[in-house]
Amino acid sequence: MISVTALTKRYGPTTAVDGLTFTAPSGAVTGFLGPNGAGKSTTMRMIVGLERPTSGTATVDGRPYAELAAPLRTVGVMLDVRSAHPGRTAFRHLLAQARTHGIPRSRVDEVIALTGLEAVAHRRAGTFSLGMGQRLGIAGALLGDPGTLILDEPVNGLDPDGVLWVRDLVRRLAAEGRTVLLSSHLMHELALCADRVVVIGQGRLLADATVPELVDGTEGGSLEEAYLQLTAGAVQYRGGDVR
Amino acid sequence: MTVTLRRVVASEWTKLSGLRGPAAIVVATVVVSGLLTYAAANASSVDPGFDPIDSLTAGLVLAQVGPLILGVLVGTGEFGSGTYRATFTAVPRRLPVLAAQTLVTAAVALVTALLAVGAAVVALLPPAASRGIALDLTSDGTPQVLVGMVAFLVGLALLGLGVGALLRRPVPSVVAVVAVALVLPIALVLAADAGTDPMAGAAGSTSLQDTVNTVVTLLPSGAGALLATPPGTGGVEGAPDLGPWGGGLVLLAWILVPLAAAAARLRGRDLTGSR
Ligand SMILES: Nc1ncnc2c1ncn2[C@@H]1O[C@H](COP(=O)(O)OP(=O)(O)OP(=O)(O)O)[C@@H](O)[C@H]1O
Numbered sequence A: 001m002i003s004v005t006a007l008t009k010r011y012g013p014t015t016a017v018d019g020l021t022f023t024a025p026s027g028a029v030t031g032f033l034g035p036n037g038a039g040k041s042t043t044m045r046m047i048v049g050l051e052r053p054t055s056g057t058a059t060v061d062g063r064p065y066a067e068l069a070a071p072l073r074t075v076g077v078m079l080d081v082r083s084a085h086p087g088r089t090a091f092r093h094l095l096a097q098a099r100t101h102g103i104p105r106s107r108v109d110e111v112i113a114l115t116g117l118e119a120v121a122h123r124r125a126g127t128f129s130l131g132m133g134q135r136l137g138i139a140g141a142l143l144g145d146p147g148t149l150i151l152d153e154p155v156n157g158l159d160p161d162g163v164l165w166v167r168d169l170v171r172r173l174a175a176e177g178r179t180v181l182l183s184s185h186l187m188h189e190l191a192l193c194a195d196r197v198v199v200i201g202q203g204r205l206l207a208d209a210t211v212p213e214l215v216d217g218t219e220g221g222s223l224e225e226a227y228l229q230l231t232a233g234a235v236q237y238r239g240g241d242v243r
Numbered sequence B: 001m002t003v004t005l006r007r008v009v010a011s012e013w014t015k016l017s018g019l020r021g022p023a024a025i026v027v028a029t030v031v032v033s034g035l036l037t038y039a040a041a042n043a044s045s046v047d048p049g050f051d052p053i054d055s056l057t058a059g060l061v062l063a064q065v066g067p068l069i070l071g072v073l074v075g076t077g078e079f080g081s082g083t084y085r086a087t088f089t090a091v092p093r094r095l096p097v098l099a100a101q102t103l104v105t106a107a108v109a110l111v112t113a114l115l116a117v118g119a120a121v122v123a124l125l126p127p128a129a130s131r132g133i134a135l136d137l138t139s140d141g142t143p144q145v146l147v148g149m150v151a152f153l154v155g156l157a158l159l160g161l162g163v164g165a166l167l168r169r170p171v172p173s174v175v176a177v178v179a180v181a182l183v184l185p186i187a188l189v190l191a192a193d194a195g196t197d198p199m200a201g202a203a204g205s206t207s208l209q210d211t212v213n214t215v216v217t218l219l220p221s222g223a224g225a226l227l228a229t230p231p232g233t234g235g236v237e238g239a240p241d242l243g244p245w246g247g248g249l250v251l252l253a254w255i256l257v258p259l260a261a262a263a264a265r266l267r268g269r270d271l272t273g274s275r
């Protein structure tokens, strides 16, 4: 379970996350939604200790991430496509991560097979396409067989086959009792794989509900419609009219 | 299966040994050391009072660049790419990563330095043989010179690591370390020469010269020169002769200050990439 309590992050004059409180329970996929710049990635970076909150706390299974003795075994994280050194092979990148925890080489081969990267495992990550980088990130998140997964836009850049695979994967992980927090802008996709959604805008909580609760309370009856109504006042970057 | 320093060291070794850059640097350093030493010894082998040992440290001027860049590569490798996210989510206490990088860099630099100094010794053999001189590595403080050369090269790699880890960007880091280690000492000496009017010979210009010599001695290259000079014969005119141990301490300060600053930055702040 992930618990975020009164979490706030300021960058100089910008307030990226503003008193945010929510929980992502175990045994469920929690979709993390909000317009561009709403603070989703910032919240995720604070949960895993890459950034320090200005105030508030974030815990995983009741403990701050930095205090976990074997973080990769507790939490799997995929925050950005480009998280491997371009000069290092996918295999080496995963092996280096595995070695910090004494995770065996056989597990590295397993996650490579699981994410369909066998053919390119010994190619330098700098030559990877967007989708291949995404698969490598997911492979890294699965390395420690963690009880909690934090995935920032995991289907971004994946081919239809990959999207379907991620959907099945997160559904299965949640069915096994794990916690999945997953951000995405793809409402149709989230409607298919999320049990609940946390919607934020300008760093603040707009909704925290199950998907049926949200959809049933909206006329139009779709997650996309519910999302658009919720965030109408919180969109910071809006395209112009197309004529 | 918890995170231990030993495991973080294994991880950092996996990272370093999986890149082409560092391997190329090791080879280049050894080759440059051998070739430059050979060229210097060969040129002076025509002198009547030729002693091959005098050319032993001639290759250091350029060979020092390799360890510096090796250190910078390790120090900036995390932040120049997005690797830091994978690394520091695996090791959220952060400082063990810098400690492991220090150990791994020191180990690779030690092997490089031993090979480079070995190449310099081998490079002295043909010029010495051409004059019928047998190379003697055991007398006149030569063993200390050999150890000093190795310590100097390892020290520079750690200086590069500290600066790289502190600045996090490869280009500014390389510029900074090359400026401090190579350009500054030469530029200062040239500037002092230009500022000294050879006609005047006044006391004021001598004290300028002394100040410059003191500053140059306190730069990494000056400290390295002291390390690789037998005691009592070292030191530039007008600058205090700190001896090999003093030179070692100066170099140690050049390593510890950037590393401590990098540790403070790593520990206290948000981790964001350099691009
Ligand atoms: N390191 C930083 N320095 C300054 N501002 C930052 C930094 N990181 C994020 N921000 C700002 O914080 C706000 C939230 O950004 P964040 O990346 O968390 O949004 P997001 O919800 O993930 O958006 P997207 O859907 O586009 O990925 C934005 O205004 C962004 O410009």
Ligand SMILES: [Mg+2]
Pocket: A040, A041, A042, A152
């Ligand atoms: Mg984002």
